[in-house]
Amino acid sequence: MYTLALGLTMPSFRLVQAFLDQATAQGSRSTILRPLGWLITICAAAVLGSVELKAPDWVVTLFSISAGLGIALYLTAFIYCLVTKKEDLLRSETYSIQKLAIEKGFVGDSLAGVFRAEEAIHSERSLGAASQSTAEDDK
């Protein structure tokens, strides 16, 4: 029975994993509102589903309250970002990186991320090498 259950769940698991891999393939964070958007979508779908399936009233009420709270939280976060001048939080990381790159040029790598070229020039520097023995120059 366990084997059968495992056999049925494995393709689904792979499907979910593939979806998640695809979702993160771009390698950039979304806006802070994106998770709330998903929460609202899921709650709204749950409300519609529970109504369609004629679920008990308390289930419909529970999902409705969750959806309502999600919407309230979404609006609160949105207004907070606008009032406190944190509009960048409403923009995706991709947008922010592109803005940064177009304005000034950039340096960085796929691990550390992107920095303004000017910042790199003025930041503290030191010697680096693949091994300690070659960390110094040959003078």
Add this chain to the structure above:
Amino acid sequence: MKKRFVVALDSSTPEQQLAFQNYVKSTGAGWWHWLDSLWLLIDTRGQLDAIKIRDKLCEIFPRINNFVIELRPDDDTWAGYGPKTEVKNMFTWLKSDWIK
């Protein structure tokens, strides 16, 4: 098979750098760009080669000289774009002295 590349350019604008970064990200390769007009790429999927990268560079950085070298444990390979006349030829030295 993992592949490593050094990409050098004569000059670049921030917009072109961004376009190239987007291309590298779309291939899934890791990148290092701490020096102006120099990129190190690591392609863990083994899809890229020096010629493909050179052609992309010519598309993103039109009329800008470039040089791509693939670092291999046994035998390096390279591709580039630049002067190639009888008097001024950027590839002569590479072919005669770099890889003998």
